[in-house]
Amino acid sequence: MLASHHQTPAGVRPHPSSHGAYRRDIDGLRAIAVLCVVVFHAFPECLPGGFVGVDIFFVISGFLISGILFEALQRGHFSIIDFYIRRIRRIFPALLLVMLASLLAGWFILLPQEYRQLGKHVLGGAGFVSNIVLWSEAGYFDTSAETKPLLHLWSLGVEEQFYLFWPLLLWAAWKRRRAMLAILLTVMALSFVWNLVSVHQDAVAAFYLPMSRFWELGAGALLAYWRSRSAALGESLANRLAAIGLLLIVVALVVITKQDRFPGWWAVLPVAGAFLLLAAGPGAGVNRRLLSQRTMVWLGLISYPLYLWHWPLLAFARLLMGQTPSVQVRLGALLLALVLAWLTYRLVEIPVRLRASGRKTVVMLLLLLLMLLMAALGGLVVKRDGMSFRKLGGLAMLFNDEVRQTASLNQFELPHPSCASLMGQAHSRDWCAEPVSAEPPQLLLIGDSYSGAYAPMLARLYETNPQPQWVFRQFARGGCPSLIDYTSGYCLDIAQRVAQYARETPSIHTVVLALNWPGHFASDQSGFPVALERTILYYRQLGKRVVVLLSPPNGANPKSCVLRGIHLSEADFCNLPLARAEQMDEHYRDRLLPLLHRLQVPVFDPFPTLCDQHGCKVIDGPRILYFDAGHLSQYGAWYLADHAAEALRQLLLATPAS
The missing domain is CATH 3.40.50.2300 (Response regulator)
Structure with a gap:
């Protein structure tokens, strides 16, 4: 998604694409996509359709990766092993770091049940099946989704599932060049129809599962195929296409909301917008003046680690606060995400992806081993029931016998x-x-x-x-x-x-x-x-x-009391204010x-x-009355x-x- 082979750090020779030299405007488009997602997650009321940034990333990924594959096929240098080596070196380093950091933070912050779920999500992320795991749990926009630190890895799952078969399909089709366009269009058509049908039958499945998303990556692949066989567009046409593409993205951001059936027909707006901006080429006015600006390119370069870091920080902040964090806390989380993204890019991505090119096989094997260890660690957390034996203080809660007994009733x-x-x-x-x-x-x-x-x-x-x-x-x-x-x-x-x-x-x-x-x-x-x-x-x-x-x-969330180390008997702190409860209802x-x-x-x-003039009960002595912000617990x-x-x-x- 955010990961491509075209991000170019300062001082490092850029990778040429199959469509010519490195394009700064693509990093700029990636910056728009990641900003949309980040702003939506932190301030959804400001950008209701910001989640379509993921769809923009899918188009970019399909364009760049398929372009590399077409170039390799044209030169006769196609190697499926080399392709996956590059993918592993590009995807794994930052992902491993973020998953490890999430497990460490969760050790101090999460209740056993929550930590067990995080372990399951680490296991799913390591196997690039997060989208399937999350689909089996609940919807992307439900309340509990906001407190799943690795929720955002679903998009990586979709992308890597696409690339499991896509290079092999292109290689098989290349021997019959006349069939290439037909295969591209067939994959896109089948996926798009699947998307339209499933969005009405099972909206959660349509959002998460790969078949309803492949057409978005296929749109980028179709453009890469066309660009590999066609000359650049004229300046006038390129300018018009870029302007229309940017307009479509803006409309998508403003018009689409999480209440709409998505992807469905709505996804055509961001996908078509990204398609047109990429098709316009680097010389188009919008691409040259806006997308190629230094700041936009810089954000594009760190977009992958920024995407990985921002959501766990926001999710852990929500868990610690027990509610949506203040504006100041959310801004602080985004600033920290920027810093961590830049450090990850400079200290992890560049050394592993670019400067270790002479030892690529060794690096790949090491990364695979580390990912297997990460999967094993996630599985261990699940098997040990969220490490309920933890006895911690200071940063989080003290998992004493009373709290463990309470957590056992925190179900329904x-x-x-x-x-x-x-x-x-x-x-x-x-x-x-x-x-x-x-x-x-x-x-x-x-x-x-x-x-x-x-x-x-x-x-x-x-x-x-x-x-x-x-x-x-x-x-x-x-x-x-x-x-x-x-x-x-x-x-x-x-x-x-x-x-x-x-x-x-x-x-x-x-x-x-x-x-x-x-x-x-x-x-x-x-x-x-x-x-x-x-x-x-x-x-x-x-x-x-x-x-x-x-x-x-x-609106009641008992975990705000527990996670801050407050004794469960301090009901005045844990209770839900009456005015807030009435406003929510x-x-x-x-x-x-x-x-x-x-x-x-x-x-x-x-x-x-549950309520009187003083507020609404969230705890009753040592017992929690709520499972989460809406459901009662068994004891409740x-x-x-x-x-x-x-x-x-x-x-x-x-x-x-x-």
Whole structure:
């Protein structure tokens, strides 16, 4: 992505490309791309579409790397081994350094569960399958994504998966030169169609998985092929293309937001913009006056390590603060990322990539060995359950027995063998629970992962009063609201399974809906309320009551207390201020509650139980009530069952609908 063979440090002879001499404007375009990504991650409100910088990088990478391959094929010097040696020397050094630094920082900062996840991400990053690992966990824009220090390695995974087969495909096609263009266009067309289909069926998969992204790298490859066979453009045409390309990128940055289905058709804007800027050549006005400026070129030279460093620094800052860091902290993190990127470039990348060229095989083997060791280290962290034996103080928390016990309750899924039959093929984002009982279930708890967080509450009610009316079943899929005819792909699948189970289980008299109400209302202002009403009416037609569980006060993050070394008993520090809790909740309550009132849907509101005039509870003595900023922990669900038992009984055990 950010890694190419065309970054040229001062004092080092630049690498010529297949399209002529080193192009400063390409480093300038890379600077625009990395600035877009960095600004979006640090200040998303300032640049809502900044994440399209990754798509720009894909086009640049496809253009430069494919250009090198075409040049080697033309000269008869093609070597797949030499290609991968160059890739390893280019990608591995900075990546190894950042992953090691993240593990060291995580040792002092992260809870065992978080550190275990980081170990899994190190393992995925070392194997260049981070995109697949992250896809299996959750969405790129979910809340937990902001605290995954190696989230950004997904793009490296996509790129390296592309380059596993691309050089071999070009080599095979080169023997039949007439087929080269057809192969390029076929790969792009198949990938683009896959992208358009999958973005509606599984938006998370479309974002992360390689098949929906290959067309972006293929666009750069197509341009490289065209440039290898064509003369440079005339000045007038080049100027127009460059101006249009820059305009398309600006429009993408302003118009596209994380609420849009991306990549999809939206990705055409940044991809086409980068394509046109590269096609215009170094002599175009925009490329010469803007992209070739000294500062832009310098940022382009350090763009790869800057990309690698900036996100872990921001993620660890969020973890330490327990919320979005202040503007000053985020600016400081970006300044530190710049310094670390420059040092990495000068002290690591240049020596390994350029000055060790005479020992390239030895260097490659050493880098491969180090990457294997890094993968083993990540695997060890996973196997040792996040190194929960750590006893540390000072910079972070003291992992004493009390905190370890608390962390063990800082979860919300209650797995049960029945999940296999309820869910069909088990999915990594599936939740399922039911009490151990011979009685048929009378309550059906559905929704997204928030229903999983509420499942221990119903289990507690049954355990304290094991009566048939408290027997329940819960199953859901993370990120999927389980609404009728609302979503597609795996979300549609789970909604259909839920509906089928409700139809075929006459003992079910009440369907309980528990969703991430703030998140769904924020992401879909129009379609979501309509789908919700349609779902309520559907279950009523089946003769079921429908009850809604509102979301807990949103914005609480207990780890801000724990990670700063504050004792769990200091509730005043850990509690969520009432004003902030109300501010976080009002944007969805103002729309949801009138709708439920009109449909006469009973509602359970955890707010009165968790909050008073002093604030909202985040901890209760030595126990954490929240799993993260939105989900209740297992103990938090028990707390509601114990303190709101009467309200829940009256709500859930009312007379079934006729």
